Amino acid sequence: MLPEHMPLYAVVPAAGVGKRMGAEIPKQYLPLNGRPILSHTLGRLLDHPRVGQVVVALGEEDGYFDALPESGHPRLKRVPGGRERADSVLSALNQIEDDCAWVMVHDAARPCLSHADIDRLLAQSGDQGGILAAPVRDTMKRAGADGTIDHTVARQGLWHALTPQLFPVAALRDALTRGLADGAEITDEASAMERLGWRPALVEGSPANIKVTHPDDLRIAGLLIKE
Ligand SMILES: Nc1ccn([C@@H]2O[C@H](COP(=O)(O)OP(=O)(O)OP(=O)(O)O)[C@@H](O)[C@H]2O)c(=O)n1
Numbered sequence: 001m002l003p004e005h006m007p008l009y010a011v012v013p014a015a016g017v018g019k020r021m022g023a024e025i026p027k028q029y030l031p032l033n034g035r036p037i038l039s040h041t042l043g044r045l046l047d048h049p050r051v052g053q054v055v056v057a058l059g060e061e062d063g064y065f066d067a068l069p070e071s072g073h074p075r076l077k078r079v080p081g082g083r084e085r086a087d088s089v090l091s092a093l094n095q096i097e098d099d100c101a102w103v104m105v106h107d108a109a110r111p112c113l114s115h116a117d118i119d120r121l122l123a124q125s126g127d128q129g130g131i132l133a134a135p136v137r138d139t140m141k142r143a144g145a146d147g148t149i150d151h152t153v154a155r156q157g158l159w160h161a162l163t164p165q166l167f168p169v170a171a172l173r174d175a176l177t178r179g180l181a182d183g184a185e186i187t188d189e190a191s192a193m194e195r196l197g198w199r200p201a202l203v204e205g206s207p208a209n210i211k212v213t214h215p216d217d218l219r220i221a222g223l224l225i226k227e
C-alpha cells in the first residue's frame with residue numbers, strides 16, 4: 001500500500017500520433033462523447049484526491065492541447081514527448097524534482113480509467129510497485145509463419161498489462177534510462193523495472209480500462225465511458 005504521506009505524481013504519455021487509428025489528428029484529441037479523449041484522461045487523474053502534479057508529455061500538436069479545458073490547470077505541467085512511449089515517459093520523469101515521490105504512469109489513450117481502479121492500485125501495490133492488469137479470458141494461440149495456428153498457449157497466469165503503473169520516481173527514471181541505453185524494447189514501465197529484478201504487483205483492474213488503439217475501440221470506449 002502506498003503510504004498516505006507519500007507524494008504521488010501522475011505522468012501521462014500523450015505524444016503518440018495514433019498510426020493504427022488512422023485519423024486525421026492524433027487519436028488522443030478525437031472526441032469521445034463530445035469531449036477529447038485526453039480531456040477525459042487528464043480529468044480523471046486531476047480529480048483523484050491522492051494525485052498531486054500531473055505531467056503530460058506532448059507531441060507537436062500544442063494547438064489541440066491548448067484547446068482542452070484542462071490545459072490551464074494549476075497542477076498540470078507539459079513536457080515535450082519523445083520518439084517512443086518510453087522516451088516520453090522519461091521526459092516527464094525528468095521534470096519531477098522530488099526523488100522521494102512515487103508516480104503513476106497512465107496512457108492518454110485510456111480514458112475509461114475509474115477512481116476505484118486507482119484506489120485498488122494504491123491499496124494493493126507493494127514496495128516493488130504495481131500495475132493494473134486484467135487476466136486473459138480467451139484461449140490464446142501462437143501463430144505459425146503461414147498464419148495458421150502453431151499451438152495453444154496456456155492462459156493460466158497470463159495477464160493483460162494495463163495502466164496506471166505505479167513506481168518510485170527515482171527507480172523508474174533509472175530503469176528507463178538504463179533500458180533505453182541498452183536498446184531494450186520497453187513497451188511499459190514494468191518491463192523496464194523487471195529488467196532490474198523488480199517484481200511489481202499485478203493488481204486486477206477493470207477490462208473497461210481499454211487502450212483506444214483502432215477505430216472500433218472508439219465506439220467501444222463511447223459505450224464504456226462514465227462521465
Ligand atoms: N512516442 C510516443 C508514443 C506513444 N505515446 C503515448 O503512449 C500511449 C500508448 O501508446 P499507443 O496506444 O501506441 O499510441 P500511439 O503510439 O499514438 O499509437 P500508434 O502506435 O497506433 O501510432 C498513448 O497515449 C500515446 O500518446 C507517447 O507519449 N509518445
Ligand SMILES: C[C@](O)(CO)[C@H](O)COP(=O)(O)O
Pocket residue numbers: 085107160161162163187188189211
Ligand atoms: C503501456 C501499455 O498500455 C500496457 O499494455 C502498452 O504496452 C502500450 O503499448 P503501445 O504499443 O505503446 O500502445
